[in-house]
Amino acid sequence: MTIRPTYFTTFPSTKGLALALGLLALFLIPACSSSQKKTDTTSKKVLSGTDESIFFGDEIEKNYDPNVIMKRGEAFFEKEEYAEAIVEYNHFLDLHRNHTLAPYAAFRIGESQMKRAKGINRDPEPIQKAIESFERLRKDFSGSRYDGAAAEKIQECHDLLAQTHLLVGQFYYRRESYLAAAHRFEQIMKEYPDKSVAPDALYFLALSYHDLGADDWASEKLTLLAEQYPNSAHSKEGAKLLAKIGGSNPSTMVATKPEPAPPSDSSIASAFQHPYSNGNGLTTAASTDSIRIPSANVFSQGFVSCRLGAWC
Secondary structure, eight states: OOOOOOOOOOOOOHHHHHHHHHHHHHHHHHHHHHHHHHHHHHHHHOOTTOOGGGGSOOOHHHHHOHHHHHHHHHHHHHTTOHHHHHHHHHHHHHHOTTSTTHHHHHHHHHHHHHHHOOOTTSOOHHHHHHHHHHHHHHHHTTTOTTHHHHHHHHHHHHHHHHHHHHHHHHHHHHTTOHHHHHHHHHHHHHHOTTSTTHHHHHHHHHHHHHHHTOHHHHHHHHHHHHHHOTTSTTHHHHHHHHHHHTTOOHHHHHHHSOOOOOOOGGGOSOOBOOTTSOSSOBOSOOOTTTSOOOOTTGGGSOOOOOOTTSOO
């Protein structure tokens, strides 16, 4: 008779089992948490499937490969780091001007410059650079698929510049710097007569002339406002002012008084700090090439002086 050994399986007690499960849970929870945090951190860096490795390393292929350079530019653009994007797009054009994506890189440069603009009440330099970029695109890559879009962007930029000119002109007018204001409104009517801000600029130009004592010129601008922009927001105010000054003849008074010599830089009472200047102020005497001096009492008022070519 063969005797087989008998095996006994021992089970831990209920308390021991609970303790073991509790310890296992304590080890698993931190591991899951750290894994989740790592995943979240990685997901924040990746944009639209962009491989972050394109930003690192000094290998030749990463500095010269057109696809890698373009990916870096696109990644910076998506991150709204437009200055860095412009560097990459320019780098692309420097190395691969004959590449299929070269017109696209040039278009992206203009778009990046527009994105850098902070609004019409800020420095207009990015808008001006955007215009230059889009015009360069149309010149260097004439007939490309981005030619029409670049032309539309140029018009958008000019709209923004016209609004900026109007804003600055009104800024000067509120501070009774009528000569500088008139200079800016005249610039709008000369360069942007077809823009939506033209009626406002024409009305404020008439107001500036009126406050300068040149009611004959103010009357001329108000008449033009009524003829060309009869439905503008300032048409009623313009008609009232035209009726008020219609019978005056300031040119006769100007003829009876000698014209004083233009003031020198040292005679300007206070230099006005322009919102876009570098802190040095504008102290140069106003040029009479673009705006005529209407009467002898003009310089009795405080004004911001402008020179041709200055942002004032």
